[in-house]
Amino acid sequence: MHRKKIHMLVLVGGFVAGGLLSGSTASAAEAGATAAMLANTCAGCHGTNGISGGPAMPTIGGLPANYLKTVMEQFKDGSRPSTIMGRLAKGYSDEENALLADAFSKFKWESAQSHPNSKKATAIDPALAAKGAELQASAKCDKCHEDGGVFQDDDTPRVGGQWLDYLLFKMQDLKNAALKVPQPKKMETAIEKLSLEDLTAIAHFYASKK
Amino acid sequence: MSMLNRRGFVKLSGAAALVGLSAATVSRKGFAAAKGHVVVIGGGYGGAIAAKYIRMADPGIDVTLIEKNEFYYSGPLSNWVIAGFRDIEVQKWGYEGLKKHGVKMVHEEATGIDPAAKTVTTKSGAKIKYDRLIVSPGVDFKPVEGYDAEASEKMPHAWSAAGPQTVTLTKQLMAMRDGDPFVMVAPPDPYRCPPGPYERASLVAHYLMKNKPKSKVIILDPKDKFSKMGLFTGGWTKLYGYGTDKSLIEWIPGGEGGKVARVDAKTMTVHTEMAEFKSSCINIIPPQKAGAIAEMAKLTDESGWCPVHFETFESKIHKDIHVIGDSSVASPMPKSGYAANSEAKVAAAAIVALLNGQKPGEPSYVNTCYSLLSPTSGISVAAVYKLVEGKIKEVGGGLSAGDAPDFVRAQEAVYNESWYQSIMADTFS
Numbered sequence: 156m157h158r159k160k161i162h163m164l165v166l167v168g169g170f171v172a173g174g175l176l177s178g179s180t181a182s183a184a185e186a187g188a189t190a191a192m193l194a195n196t197c198a199g200c201h202g203t204n205g206i207s208g209g210p211a212m213p214t215i216g217g218l219p220a221n222y223l224k225t226v227m228e229q230f231k232d233g234s235r236p237s238t239i240m241g242r243l244a245k246g247y248s249d250e251e252n253a254l255l256a257d258a259f260s261k262f263k264w265e266s267a268q269s270h271p272n273s274k275k276a277t278a279i280d281p282a283l284a285a286k287g288a289e290l291q292a293s294a295k296c297d298k299c300h301e302d303g304g305v306f307q308d309d310d311t312p313r314v315g316g317q318w319l320d321y322l323l324f325k326m327q328d329l330k331n332a333a334l335k336v337p338q339p340k341k342m343e344t345a346i347e348k349l350s351l352e353d354l355t356a357i358a359h360f361y362a363s364k365k
Numbered sequence: 366m367s368m369l370n371r372r373g374f375v376k377l378s379g380a381a382a383l384v385g386l387s388a389a390t391v392s393r394k395g396f397a398a399a400k401g402h403v404v405v406i407g408g409g410y411g412g413a414i415a416a417k418y419i420r421m422a423d424p425g426i427d428v429t430l431i432e433k434n435e436f437y438y439s440g441p442l443s444n445w446v447i448a449g450f451r452d453i454e455v456q457k458w459g460y461e462g463l464k465k466h467g468v469k470m471v472h473e474e475a476t477g478i479d480p481a482a483k484t485v486t487t488k489s490g491a492k493i494k495y496d497r498l499i500v501s502p503g504v505d506f507k508p509v510e511g512y513d514a515e516a517s518e519k520m521p522h523a524w525s526a527a528g529p530q531t532v533t534l535t536k537q538l539m540a541m542r543d544g545d546p547f548v549m550v551a552p553p554d555p556y557r558c559p560p561g562p563y564e565r566a567s568l569v570a571h572y573l574m575k576n577k578p579k580s581k582v583i584i585l586d587p588k589d590k591f592s593k594m595g596l597f598t599g600g601w602t603k604l605y606g607y608g609t610d611k612s613l614i615e616w617i618p619g620g621e622g623g624k625v626a627r628v629d630a631k632t633m634t635v636h637t638e639m640a641e642f643k644s645s646c647i648n649i650i651p652p653q654k655a656g657a658i659a660e661m662a663k664l665t666d667e668s669g670w671c672p673v674h675f676e677t678f679e680s681k682i683h684k685d686i687h688v689i690g691d692s693s694v695a696s697p698m699p700k701s702g703y704a705a706n707s708e709a710k711v712a713a714a715a716i717v718a719l720l721n722g723q724k725p726g727e728p729s730y731v732n733t734c735y736s737l738l739s740p741t742s743g744i745s746v747a748a749v750y751k752l753v754e755g756k757i758k759e760v761g762g763g764l765s766a767g768d769a770p771d772f773v774r775a776q777e778a779v780y781n782e783s784w785y786q787s788i789m790a791d792t793f794s
């Protein structure tokens with residue numbers, strides 16, 4: 156518990172120090188806003204260090220840098236559907252998006268189930284989660300979202316341990332063909348074969364991961 | 366403790382700052398040994414986050430937060446309480462989390478600031494010395510004829526850090542007879558939470574539709590237009606029959622007699638220039654100005670608000686004093702909780718830099734205000750800002766789409782509550 160907190164503190168301290176160093180060699184205006192300055196503006200929605208207070212805002216702290224950068228670019232150019240990110244992403248340059256992606260990727264992921272607010276959030280249904288576990292295996296989601304979705308690489312975001320309400324929204328969006336949610340072809344084919352009910356069960360499974 | 370000892374201790378055990386050893390237990394000498402002492406007045410959306418982020422960025426800086434109340438009741442989402450679908454307890458926050466970051470709490474009212482001696486005086490007469498002071502006291506009200514402290518108990522504003530006023534208005538609405546109007550007097554610009562009165566009207570209309578269908582909301586407004594107007598009136602048309610003679614909301618703009626001349630709490634009447642409105646449930650949101658302590662310390666100009674430099678939020682009037690949140694003038698940023706949070710972080714980073722002998726870096730600011738049209742329909746305004754030639758400039762953002770499908774409105778309603786959870790955790794834990 157304590158160790159986690161200290162870890163976060165050290166990271167933030169590190170950012171600020173880095174920012175200050177660059178600030179002292181160039182004038183502030185030339186240097187642009189530091190990664191820490193930019194990332195702190197997102198915390199009002201995504202939580203301190205990108206760890207969301209839930210129940211629907213996604214945790215972004217600890218996601219892969221490449222994924223974060225791609226997503227911000229897609230929000231900005233409109234190729235990724237969103238309720239609000241598309242509007243916000245327009246306010247950042249490509250360099251700033253790269254800084255943001257780098258900053259958030261360096262924070263330590265904390266799963267929704269270990270957040271104190273998880274008790275107040277939409278409860279995970281163990282029966283649904285068990286059904287979801289089977290469904291995602293037979294649909295071969297786990298070819299990419301390995302280890303119950305806890306795995307991540309450059310392109311694949313971690314889904315295991317994400318907030319349930321966010322995953323439920325995501326599943327609805329994925330089933331809404333008109334939205335054209337960016338995703339790999341193999342995932343699209345797999346999703347097509349599943350009903351929204353099936354995907355709801357899979358969301359419960361992913362969200363249950365610690 | 367000597368400077369060397371203290372620094373050495375922090376170095377050996379980074380946990381010291383976290384467990385609150387530093388500010389809470391060191392002597393006055395200890396303060397002098399730190400890199401500096403920052404005092405913050407007001408533990409709301411602006412002040413609390415400034416205190417925390419200074420400590421997070423540099424545990425070598427001592428921070429004292431002066432907040433008159435033991436608990437903070439959030440204004441954001443308090444309209445949900447009034448409309449009967451949220452418990453006031455969910456709005457209540459304490460300061461234990463800030464103490465864990467090593468912020469020293471002083472639960473007293475700040476009664477004076479001496480910018481020359483660099484001290485803050487509290488009600489008990491204590492004088493607290495600062496190297497830099499952050500002032501975030503929220504808003505105070507300008508006079509409305511007939512509206513004194515006693516009248517505000519009968520015709521609540523429910524517009525300060527929520528709490529008792531919110532509870533009074535909720536009870537009045539619940540007790541109101543079916544057929545009586547819910548009369549709201551909206552404030553002139555600028556005021557805290559520009560979409561707030563219209564969110565309140567929406568949610569009260571939703572309550573009336575379910576519980577008191579013969580009643581309606583009457584908004585008496587000195588203005589002729591308001592924040593997110595198209596989204597609100599579009600929502601009202603769809604949900605509450607706005608524009609028809611059965612409408613649950615009637616909005617009377619300034620140009621059509623909405624300006625209020627005086628109120629009478631004894632007879633529960635609001636007098637406009639042409640008419641009078643009576644009800645058992647009247648919500649007066651008065652015109653606003655910077656918090657009293659800011660005015661007392663002469664941090665305000667003739668507008669009643671505090672002019673600041675936007676790269677640091679340092680006052681243009683007094684050196685070493687930073688004013689953030691509702692009290693400052695930061696337009697085009699609105700007076701909102703999100704803006705206060707964002708301004709606080711810019712001020713905190715600047716103060717950390719300055720106390721370390723560095724130049725403040727370039728700022729970046731964000732605002733978002735979610736509002737509900739009904740419990741399952743949300744809208745928002747969002748913006749990203751930069752400093753351009755000394756002024757705050759919007760560089761991206763916008764409103765929810767006017768023609769957004771229902772599922773998007775439903776998602777935004779859920780994201781609204783989620784925003785609250787994240788920003789409150791950012792602020793108080």
Ligand SMILES: Cc1cc2nc3c(=O)[nH]c(=O)nc-3n(C[C@H](O)[C@H](O)[C@H](O)COP(=O)(O)OP(=O)(O)OC[C@H]3O[C@@H](n4cnc5c(N)ncnc54)[C@H](O)[C@@H]3O)c2cc1C
Pocket residue numbers: 406407408409410411412431432433434437439440441442443444473474475476501502503504523524525526557558561656657658689690691692700701702703704705733734735736
């Ligand atoms: C009904 C309503 C709905 C709202 N909805 C939203 C929303 O959805 N989104 C949003 O972003 N914003 C919203 N707001 C606006 C938001 O509440 C304010 O903009 C925000 O609180 C401003 O922060 P602040 O730090 O300036 O002031 P506050 O949060 O009001 O904090 C000021 C603090 O200072 C303390 N204080 C004042 N004077 C002294 C003194 N002399 N000594 C010691 N302590 C003192 C007060 O007790 C208080 O705790 C809403 C406001 C209302 C009323």
